[in-house]
Amino acid sequence: MNKDKIIDFIKKEFKEGNIRNEMFPMMTKFGVRDYSETIHTVGLNYITAIGRFVDGVTSLSECPVFPYNVENNYGEMVAESQASYGNKDDEVRPDSIWYSKVDNSPILICEFERYEKNRRKDLKIKEKIQNLLLAYYQLGGNVPIILFVYWSYAGENPGDIGEYISILDNGFKKNDGTYVQGINALKTTYLVYRCVASGNIDNLTLNQWVEVG
Template sequence: MNDAIRQTAQAIDDEFRSLEFARQAFPMLIDWGVEDFSITVHSLGCNYLSALGRELGFWAISEYPVRVPREGAAHSVRPDVAWWARKSGELALLGEFERFVPRMPGKLAEKARNLLQAHHTLGEQPRILLLVGWALAGTDIGSLDEVRAVVHNGFRPPDAPAVPALGQDSVFILAIAVFGDVKNKRRLLRMQL
């Protein structure tokens, strides 16, 4: 892993432990709370992660489609966020922000598969794959071993070539954004790493 990836991973870790930037730039997420309607929390989470990328010195956007190989058809996955290094223009991070639903535990593993497939499709340069699941405080997240296994072991899609594991030069960060329910509004309380 190169120094730039290591430093960026540390900066993300620092932010997730302190939520300093979130407090400064996203009071609706931390202080005011938002209605859990449609994709409101998802939109704010994606915007927070994109803004964090810009705060850390990257070019960053939300919703970045990546064409991935499938037999007989064009297919794409769309990571929620992408960050590019300003100097080199290299893609430094692909990320997802996804609601954890207890009755659908495979959803986070599906997002990990999308990230891994996008990473390999775009070329195996060192980068960070960031997966943030979000849930209400008190939700039993259970084991996230299935999610980690996707990234560490790779997988085989039914209609495409096998997708290898994440290389040693890249980093997988898995975090859970824990939200409180205050007067029917969702407020980010903490990030679990």
């Protein structure tokens, strides 16, 4: 698995949109209604689809990741027994996870989330990034790529989310006081993108994916 090649493939696809155009014409041509979780569903399935175009990778949407005890083999995708799961309150479900077809090791975890500049949405973005970090360690702390994408309307300025992205570097403290450390930057690279939704609530195209930072 070549991490840099996968990152280059993701960046090229987000910029040029060949997979979007071919497989998701509602994103580039017909438009999508902003109703319930429609945008979220389209976005996360698109990201999962990108993984299926990468040699040696299989990708899943909304795959639950359970906490493991330190005695368990973090390389295993599924724990051996219910007792292995640890505290189910910490279960997270990343929007997309990519795995190696060679050894089933996780290659990428992703969250795709709407962002508007208000306190409720700020907390949602913060929660999603914390979930990425939890999933990162629950998968063994050796995931090469973390991808976070937030979407917003073209005419809206969602503001700077650097404070929340820094959680990936600095870690965070859980409600029970447990500290979750940041990623290992020697092993892991994170990408942050904004998906710009153009049009109106009844018809949005999602054809502009801009790297942030």
